[in-house]
Structure formats: C-alpha cells, structure tokens
Amino acid sequence: MSMISVDVLVLGLGPAGACAAAQVARQGCSVIAVDRKQVAGHPVQCAEFVPAMIGMDVADLQLAVRQRIASMTTFVEQDAPDIKENFPGHMLDRAAFDAHLVGQALASGAQCTLGVSARRITAEGVVILSDGRSIMPHVIIGADGPRSLAGRAIGQINTALVETRQITVPLHHAHEATDIFLSADIPGGYGWLFPKGDVANLGAGVDPEFKHQLKPIVHRLHQTLMARDQVGARILGMTGGLIPVGGLLQPHGRIAHTQVLLAGDAAGLTNPVTGAGISAAVHSGRLAGLAAVATIGGDLSAPQVYAEELNDVFGAALTRARRRRVALAARQPGKEDLRQSWIAYPQYWTA
Numbered sequence: 001m002s003m004i005s006v007d008v009l010v011l012g013l014g015p016a017g018a019c020a021a022a023q024v025a026r027q028g029c030s031v032i033a034v035d036r037k038q039v040a041g042h043p044v045q046c047a048e049f050v051p052a053m054i055g056m057d058v059a060d061l062q063l064a065v066r067q068r069i070a071s072m073t074t075f076v077e078q079d080a081p082d083i084k085e086n087f088p089g090h091m092l093d094r095a096a097f098d099a100h101l102v103g104q105a106l107a108s109g110a111q112c113t114l115g116v117s118a119r120r121i122t123a124e125g126v127v128i129l130s131d132g133r134s135i136m137p138h139v140i141i142g143a144d145g146p147r148s149l150a151g152r153a154i155g156q157i158n159t160a161l162v163e164t165r166q167i168t169v170p171l172h173h174a175h176e177a178t179d180i181f182l183s184a185d186i187p188g189g190y191g192w193l194f195p196k197g198d199v200a201n202l203g204a205g206v207d208p209e210f211k212h213q214l215k216p217i218v219h220r221l222h223q224t225l226m227a228r229d230q231v232g233a234r235i236l237g238m239t240g241g242l243i244p245v246g247g248l249l250q251p252h253g254r255i256a257h258t259q260v261l262l263a264g265d266a267a268g269l270t271n272p273v274t275g276a277g278i279s280a281a282v283h284s285g286r287l288a289g290l291a292a293v294a295t296i297g298g299d300l301s302a303p304q305v306y307a308e309e310l311n312d313v314f315g316a317a318l319t320r321a322r323r324r325r326v327a328l329a330a331r332q333p334g335k336e337d338l339r340q341s342w343i344a345y346p347q348y349w350t351a
C-alpha cells in the first residue's frame with residue numbers, strides 16, 4: 001500500500017486524542033485519528049468522576065452527565081468520616097462522554113477510524129497501522145494512554161503506575177458524595193465508591209507490587225458497604241486498568257523529521273494521588289492540537305511552548321501529588337500520614 005501523507009496523525013481517541021483531533025481539524029489542517037477500540041469509549045476503564053470545571057472545556061457536557069456530585073467523604077481507617085462540602089463535580093457515562101468527543105472531532109472534519117491500532121513507528125517517523133496503511137505525518141500526537149507507543153518512540157515512558165480494579169454494584173440510597181477510603185491496607189492507593197444514579201462504581205488502586213491484593217481489597221470494601229446497606233451484592237460490571245502516577249513527562253520529541261507531541265495519560269498528566277486524568281486529557285489534547293498546527297505553520301518553538309504550558313497548568317499540582325505519594329510509600333502510614341496525603345485535608349496543601 002502507498003504512503004499516505006497527512007499534517008497530523010493522532011494515536012488514540014480517548015478524551016485527549018479526540019480533543020486534539022477536533023482542534024487540529026478546526027484550524028484547517030488535515031488530521032487522521034485512530035483508536036484500536038471498536039467502539040468509542042468501550043470498554044469503560046474509569047470511575048467516571050469529573051470536577052464541575054470541566055464544563056468550561058467541553059461543550060454539551062450534559063449529554064454525558066449521569067448525576068451531580070456535591071461533596072467528598074473521606075474514611076480514614078475505621079475513624080468517623082470527614083466530610084468536605086463544596087466539592088462540585090459530575091458522574092459521567094464515560095462511554096457516552098468519549099463518543100461525544102469523537103463526534104465533535106468528526107464534525108470538525110477529522111478523519112477518525114475506530115478498530116485500527118498503530119503497530120509501529122519506524123525510524124523515519126512513518127506509522128504502520130493494523131489496517132495496512134503507512135502514514136507519514138508532519139506531527140504525531142500520542143494520545144494513546146499510559147503505555148503510549150508514541151511516548152516509547154521518543155523515550156518518554158510512564159514507569160510509575162497504579163493497578164486498579166473496579167466493580168459496579170446496585171446503590172441502595174441516593175448519594176451525592178464521592179466516598180474515599182484511606183487505609184494502610186490499600187498500599188499506594190485508595191478505595192472509592194462513586195455514585196451514579198441507582199448504581200455505584202466501587203474500586204481500589206494499589207501499587208503494582210500489591211496487585212495480588214486488589215481482589216480481596218475490593219471484596220472487603222464491597223462486604224463492608226453491603227453490611228451498611230449502602231450497596232447490593234450483585235456485581236453488574238467489572239473493569240480495571242493502569243494509572244500513571246509518576247508525573248509529567250517531556251511531552252515532545254522528534255523522530256527524523258516528524259514532530260511528536262504527547263497528551264493526556266501518555267504525557268503523565270494523571271494526578272499521582274487521586275488518579276484523576278480526564279480533565280487534564282481534554283485540556284492537554286486541545287493544547288497539543290494547537291501546538292501541532294503551529295509546528296506545521298513553521299513555528300519551531302511550538303513544542304517547547306506546549307511543554308511550558310503543560311508545566312504552567314499542571315506542574316505544581318503534579319509535583320505536590322508526587323511528593324505526597326513518595327513520602328507515603330516510604331513508611332507504614334498512620335492515620336495522620338494518610339490525611340496528609342489526601343487532597344481533602346488542609347495539611348495536604350501545606351508545604
């Protein structure tokens with residue numbers, strides 16, 4: 001098959017890739033975007049919470065919102081819960097959200113193909129796709145998640161990761177808080193119960209070293225919440241996945257004449273403490289799209305400016321979270337250590 005030239009090739013059509021593709025197309029450049037998933041957003045690998053502020057970045061967000069979140073409740077070991085009011089957010093239907101963003105990319109003129117994966121990137125910067133196409137782009141946007149092929153090609157790899165497991169269960173009483181469970185028995189992560197109408201996402205993340213403990217951790221949490229009559233026994237769904245927790249990577253590099261930009265999880269933008277990465281994926285996808293267009297227009301400083309923008313927007317929060325995470329991992333944490341390492345407590349935010 002002959003070589004296809006395009007301005008921008010986007011790898012991945014999650015929130016980062018879909019937003020990047022839409023942005024590039026809106027600026028009038030040609031863009032091909034691919035995702036190995038057959039259906040946008042499926043299977044869902046997410047607890048589906050986003051802060052309300054994301055509404056500023058995503059038009060028609062309500063199409064994918066399933067319920068509102070007003071507060072956060074944190075349980076530290078067996079202590080009485082601490083309630084943080086004024087924690088506004090939304091629980092999404094993540095599959096609908098991703099599909100909505102891909103729809104916006106298509107409507108903007110991006111050529112999006114599902115069910116196609118990027119197999120390899122050659123030393124000349126040509127991307128070989130699973131459908132046999134060979135693409136020679138001016139810019140590759142690597143929005144292909146925690147184990148990014150584009151990232152690997154420029155030596156930017158998420159090495160620190162968290163393993164997760166999540167079940168969806170019936171929720172017995174309407175709830176408008178995200179419940180967080182902190183314990184020394186959930187090493188390198190935390191447990192969560194996020195309500196979504198009459199069901200809830202119940203899960204946990206841990207350091208990969210303790211992956212074998214994930215199933216019993218989630219099982220114990222499930223039993224505890226059943227005993228409180230908060231949730232039902234039936235498991236309606238199950239998922240999991242990796243979350244990068246090492247902080248920001250260098251989000252640009254070159255392969256021969258091809259410029260590579262990384263966005264979202266591929267750039268290490270997930271918060272190392274909370275694991276949240278949807279908002280950062282959307283925002284960085286947009287910025288990567290703009291940087292790609294500027295690069296094509298001849299602005300040689302655009303990739304570095306993109307890196308600086310990411311650092312300005314996310315750097316301080318990621319650095320603090322990473323510091324808290326590393327400090328917690330260094331010892332067998334007591335309750336005060338756990339509180340100092342969680343965003344709901346003022347001590348998290350002090351030096």
Ligand SMILES: Cc1cc2nc3c(=O)[nH]c(=O)nc-3n(C[C@H](O)[C@H](O)[C@H](O)COP(=O)(O)OP(=O)(O)OC[C@H]3O[C@@H](n4cnc5c(N)ncnc54)[C@H](O)[C@@H]3O)c2cc1C
Pocket residue numbers: 011012013014015016017034035036037045046047048049050116117118119143144145146148149164165166203239240241242243263264265266270275276277278279281
């Ligand atoms: C269990 C779990 C719960 C989470 N809960 C939350 C939460 O509640 N709130 C929150 O904000 N964040 C949460 N996150 C993190 C959030 O899901 C990610 O930060 C977010 O999806 C990042 O978006 P992205 O577009 O960068 O990457 P992704 O959404 O991972 O999208 C990357 C896409 O690239 C595709 N891809 C990968 N490799 C290739 C290839 N070679 N060729 C073609 N396509 C490829 C994948 O199929 C995928 O669709 C959670 C993560 C996990 C695992």
